[in-house]
Amino acid sequence: MLVNTLAFSSTTRGRSVVSRFDWQVIGQYFASDRVFQGLERTLLLTLIAMAIGIAGGIVLAVMRLSANPIVSGTAWVYIWFFRGTPVLLQIYFWFNLNFLYPNLTLGVPFGPALYHADTNGLITKFVAAFLALGLNEAAYMAEIVRAGILSVDEGQTEAAQALGMTRLQTMRRIVLPQAMRVIIPPTGNETISMLKTTSLVSVIAYTELLYAVQLIYSVNYQIVPLLIVAALWYLIVTTVLTIGQYYVERHFGRGSARMLPPTPIERLRTLVLRSPESKAL
C-alpha cells in the first residue's frame, strides 16, 4: 500500500503536498490537543448513546413481548419510526426541534406547568447528538434483546412460574441473564459501530474526532495524514472495545460449558512458562 501510494503521487500532475504518506505530520497531530478533544467527545457520545440505547432497548423488547396489545403496539410504533428514518435526519430533527416546539413544558394536563424551558437553550448540540444517536440505537437494540430473550427455552419460564416467581422476577433473574449470551456479540457490534456513527454529528457542527481532523486539514491541506490520524485512533479504541467484549462474553458464558476455553493471555502464559515448576503450581 505504501509503494502504491508513492507511485500514485509521483504520477499526479504537479508536486502535490496533499497526498503523501507523511509520518511527520501524522506524528505531529496524533497527540495534539484538538485531536484529543475530538476523541474525548467521540468516546463520551458513544458511551451515553449506548447507555440510552441498551436501557431503552431492554425496555422496548420486554414491551414488545408483552401480552398487552397497547404496550406491545407502542413499542412497535417506536421501533418502526426510529428504524424507519435515517440517523442523519434524526440528528437534524433533534437539533432543530425548536422549529416545531419553541418551548417545552412538563406538567399536569390542563393543570399547572411544573417545568418550562426554551427548546433552544435546552437542546444544545451535545444534547441533540446523544438524543438522536441514543434513541435511534434503542430501536435497534430492542430487536437484538428480543432475539436474545426468544433464544431462552420456554421451559425456563415455565419452571420459574412453577416456582411462583412473578413475571418481573422471571425476566430479571432467569431469562435475561441467559439471554445475555446471545445479546452480547451483536451489542458489541453495535457499540463498535456507534463509535463510527458518531462522526455524523459533524452536520450540526459538533466537533468530534473525524470532524476535528477535517477542520484541521481544511486549513493546512494535509488531508491524507490527518485522516490516517483519525483512522489510527478509531482502530485503537475499537481494539480496546473488542477485548472488552471478549471478557464480558466470558462472564456471561459461565455455566454454558463445563470449562471455559483459556483466554489468549492464559494461553500465552502457558506457552511462555511451559516448565515443570509452573505445572506443579
Next chain:
Amino acid sequence: MSVRRSARLLALPLVALVAAAGCGGSSGGKQSVSTQNSPGASASVDSAAAALLPASVKSKGSLTVAADASYAPNEFIGTDGKTVEGMDADLAAALGKVLGVKVTVENQSFDSIIPGIVDGKYDLGMSSFTDNKTREKQVDFVDYFVAGTSFFVKANGGPKVNTLADLCGLSVSVEKGTTQQDDATAQSGKCTKAGKKKVSVSVFPDQSGANLALSSGKVQVSMADSPVAAYQVKQSNGQFALSGQAYGTAPYGIACTKGTGLDNAILAALKDVMASGTYTQILDKWGIQSGAITTPTINGATS
C-alpha cells in the same frame, strides 16, 4: 437546437485550423458561433486565448470546474436538482465559449477543491475563492471579482454587529474551510486576550447548515461573503438583515493548477468576456454588480 449543436461542432476544428495557421499573431482570427440565449449569447471563440491552453486541456477539449454549490448566488444547485447554477457557473460557461472548450461544473465540498486542483482532478476552481497569500502557495488565481465579508443576523432582535470586535460573547456560524472560519476563530482568541467573553464559533460543513443555524436561533450571527449574505437576506423575506459594513474586501480568484499556463489562458479569456459586456450582464443577472472589477490580474492578493 440541432443547428446550434452542429455549429459548435464546426467551430472546434475551424478554431484548430486557424490556430495552427496563424498562431502567435497579434490578433487571432475570431470565429463567430451562434449559441443559446443566456448571457454571452454573442460570444465568439478567441483562438489566441485558446492557444494558451495547456496541451492536456486542448486534447480533452473540455475544462472541469469544481464549485461548492451551497453558496447562492455564486454557486448553487438549480431547480432540476443537479445543475450547478449561479454567477460562477455562468462565468465558467462564458469562459468556455471564448476558449472553445466544453465546460462541466461539478459540485464538490469546498475544502476538497484546492487539493483537487493541486492533484489535477479538476482544471479550475470557481467557488468564490478569496485570493490570499496562503492559498497562492497551492494554486494560481485569476482575479475576477471583489467581495468582503458581511454579517447577517435575525431581523427581529438580532444583535448589532459592525466589526469583528463586536463578536465577543456572541455565537457565530460559518462554513468550514472559509476565511470567515479563520477570522471568527482568530477574533475569539483576541476577545479572550482582552478579557472579554470568547466567540462561540459553530463551523458547519456547508453554508446551508450555517444559514439554518441562524434561522433556527442556534446562533446569533452568521458570516459569509458579502454577495452571499446579501442574497440570503433578500431570499429570507424579512427574516434576516445585514448588520454593519462589509469588511476585508479581497479579490475572488479562479483557482488554476500552478505551472501549467492555464492561468494565462483564463486571463485572456476573462479579458474578452469583460470586453464583450458578458461579465456585466452576468453580474447584473445575480444582482452583485457592486463587486465588479475592471482589470483582471493573476495572483493579486495583498495579504
